[in-house]
Amino acid sequence: MKKFIASLLVAAATSLTAFLPAAQAAGGGLAWDKFPVEKMNDQAALQRGAKLFVNYCLNCHSAAFVRFNKLRDIGLTDLQIKDNLLFTGEKVGDLMKISMDSRQAKEWLGATPPDLTLVARSRAGHNGTGADYLYTYLRTYYRDETKATGWNNLAFPSVGMPHVLWELQGERRAIFDEKTHEFTGKYEQLKPGKMSTAEYDGAVGDLVAFMTWMAEPAQGLRTKLGLFVLAFLAVFFVIAWRLNAAFWKDIK
Missing domain, CATH: 1.20.5 (Single alpha-helices involved in coiled-coils or other helix-helix interfaces)
Incomplete structure (x- = not known):
């Protein structure tokens, strides 16, 4: 019984730790930008988001509660899924898991990358929805040489994850007020990315739309x-x- 209670306490502490970044952002700091909700009804946007998720997120993060063939619900055929979203021998009916061992991931990265199936639901706060948080988070990375990864984030200060979309957005430096040390709302572009600011914001919107759909696929039907x-x-x-x-x- 004691072991059972102890395991519950550990699980609760782990859940609280995972929630802290969202809670901190909700309690103050950077205001979250509004996610373009119209993308939830745009099948092409969801499909583009699925491609971005598989290419940039599924290397380290899994979505273990969703099968690839579930993407039929956003208009993809089994052949399109196989040709465009399966790269390492998975089958269309497989779960969206990764091959990285959790123990090795913790050793290499300092922490096991969390599963992203429900992240769009778990990150909701007083500042907005989980989609608002993700939309803001993925657009507020900036170069910070004081950090081990060389990156920092305005929505999640001292984040451990590097900027995986930096090739698309480019590299930029956030400008802070010299007296108050608060973010001025401006950036200095250090290196251009493959996309313009508007194109990148659109791509992030597509990605967040897919992650929001993935967290609750029946939302549209409901x-x-x-x-x-x-x-x-x-x-x-x-x-x-x-x-x-x-x-x-x-x-x-």
């Missing part, structure tokens, strides 16, 4: 069903109202 139910209730209310009037019209 929304449609909810609208249908509300429409049905509205029509039924009118019918019930008129029936009630008909039943009681002769009673005074």
Whole structure:
């Protein structure tokens, strides 16, 4: 029993530690930018996001609660999944796991990279949704030579993960006020990336849209069903109202 309680406490502490960055950001500091929610209804954006996720995130992070063939729901065929998203011999029906051993990952990186299946739901805070956090986080990396990786992040200060999308965004330096040491909202571009600022923001929007969909694939269907139910209730209310009037019209 003691071992069971101890394991629960360790699990709770681990969960709290994983949540701290979002909680700190929600409690103050950088305001999160609004994720372009219209991308959730854009199948092409979700498909582009899936490609970015597989190419840049799935090397270190898994999405072990989603199978590749689930991507049929965003309009991809099995052949498209196989030709564009499978690189190391996986099958279309496999889970989106990585081959990196967790113990080796911890030794190499200092911590085991977390699974990203539900990250868009777990990062919600007072500043906005989990999608808002991810959209801000992936767009606020900057060069910081005082850090071991050479990178820092405004949404997650002293982040351990380097900027995996730096080739797309380029390298830039955040400009802070000399007196208050607060971020001025400006950057100095050190090296250009493959994308312009607008193109990069769009690409990050696609990636976050896919991660948000991945965290809750049934969200779109649930929304449609909810609208249908509300429409049905509205029509039924009118019918019930008129029936009630008909039943009681002769009673005074």
